[in-house]
Amino acid sequence: MTAPELDAVRLLDGVAVPQLGVGVFQVPPQDAQRVVEDALDLGYRHVDTAAAYVNEAGVGAALAASGLPREDVFVTSKLRNGDQGYDSALRAYDDTCARLGLDQLDLYLVHWPNPAAGRYADSWRALRRLHDEGRVRAVGVSNFLVEHLDALDGVPAVNQVELHPTYQQRDLVAACRDRGIVVEAYSPLGQGADLADPVVVGTAERHGVTPAQVVLAWHLQSGHVVIPKSSRRERLAENLAAAELVLTEDELAAVGSLDRGHRTGGDPATFSLSQIR
Numbered sequence: 001m002t003a004p005e006l007d008a009v010r011l012l013d014g015v016a017v018p019q020l021g022v023g024v025f026q027v028p029p030q031d032a033q034r035v036v037e038d039a040l041d042l043g044y045r046h047v048d049t050a051a052a053y054v055n056e057a058g059v060g061a062a063l064a065a066s067g068l069p070r071e072d073v074f075v076t077s078k079l080r081n082g083d084q085g086y087d088s089a090l091r092a093y094d095d096t097c098a099r100l101g102l103d104q105l106d107l108y109l110v111h112w113p114n115p116a117a118g119r120y121a122d123s124w125r126a127l128r129r130l131h132d133e134g135r136v137r138a139v140g141v142s143n144f145l146v147e148h149l150d151a152l153d154g155v156p157a158v159n160q161v162e163l164h165p166t167y168q169q170r171d172l173v174a175a176c177r178d179r180g181i182v183v184e185a186y187s188p189l190g191q192g193a194d195l196a197d198p199v200v201v202g203t204a205e206r207h208g209v210t211p212a213q214v215v216l217a218w219h220l221q222s223g224h225v226v227i228p229k230s231s232r233r234e235r236l237a238e239n240l241a242a243a244e245l246v247l248t249e250d251e252l253a254a255v256g257s258l259d260r261g262h263r264t265g266g267d268p269a270t271f272s273l274s275q276i277r
């Protein structure tokens with residue numbers, strides 16, 4: 001099988017990110033190597049993990065087993081809430097690299113602002129130091145609202161946020177783009193919930209593709225970096241093939257009309273330390 005050509009998105013400092021990657025939230029540690037090996041074998045070149053997913057070691061084992069040159073795979077991980085703070089963030093980065101078996105990540109994110117703890121700005125300063133020292137290629141944030149972005153010294157390369165047809169966060173996306181921040185869509189399928197929508201299903205039927213491919217093509221044509229998760233090889237292949245689907249302007253607008261302001265994950269204003277390690 002020939003893998004589709006994956007477009008890349010450029011971050012502020014010029015680092016190129018494959019626009020479609022694979023996420024591994026809720027992939028159990030014992031399955032992570034198999035899932036990521038499958039993804040790499042199918043042609044994925046971008047993997048999104050986090051210390052809080054407790055599967056970095058499996059991801060690292062898959063990277064090693066793939067035999068791919070290090071520079072061919074874009075690897076992201078995230079600072080868990082329990083490691084926020086300047087010194088602890090520096091230590092956490094070393095631990096993440098060790099678990100992944102890598103000297104350098106392509107992208108490291110502050111996972112949640114967790115404003116009640118008051119440590120996200122210090123954590124971000126530590127990430128900037130890692131970047132200034134060349135120890136990570138790019139640094140960014142996740143789940144940051146505009147007020148959190150504007151409290152930082154400097155501009156994150158990426159804001160990874162919940163984004164799918166029924167939860168589009170248009171104001172936040174516009175604010176990120178105004179600042180030159182690339183938006184990464186997490187839970188891009190709405191964790192599966194957006195796939196039953198009649199507009200999505202009807203569009204899929206017209207093209208002879210699957211609902212997931214319609215939703216992912218909408219993301220790609222909307223300029224989002226997108227990291228769908230699947231533990232199943234056939235769905236990994238299906239999701240990757242979405243890069244070959246082209247929706248019309250009317251179809252993009254129809255999927256774009258599905259926003260219901262319906263969040264499936266945590267609320268960044270309140271999501272706290274105890275909820276994600």
Ligand SMILES: NC(=O)C1=CN([C@@H]2O[C@H](COP(=O)(O)OP(=O)(O)OC[C@H]3O[C@@H](n4cnc5c(N)ncnc54)[C@H](OP(=O)(O)O)[C@@H]3O)[C@@H](O)[C@H]2O)C=CC1
Binds near residue numbers: 111192213230
């Ligand atoms: N920064 C953050 O706070 C967060 C980041 N993320 C990142 O985003 C990634 C993706 O988000 P996630 O929350 O996992 O949700 P997704 O929107 O990617 O949905 C995943 C769900 O959809 C199913 N699925 C996948 N592909 C298909 C398909 N083709 N057809 C039907 N069902 C499908 C999966 O089941 P199955 O595995 O059985 O195929 C799983 O149940 C995460 O893995 C993680 O890397 C996610 C949440 C928060």
Ligand SMILES: O=C(O)C(=O)[C@@H](O)[C@H](O)C(=O)CO
Binds near residue numbers: 025111266276
């Ligand atoms: O997957 C992640 O990266 C998350 O932070 C969240 O999914 C979090 O664990 C959660 O479940 C929020 O409801």
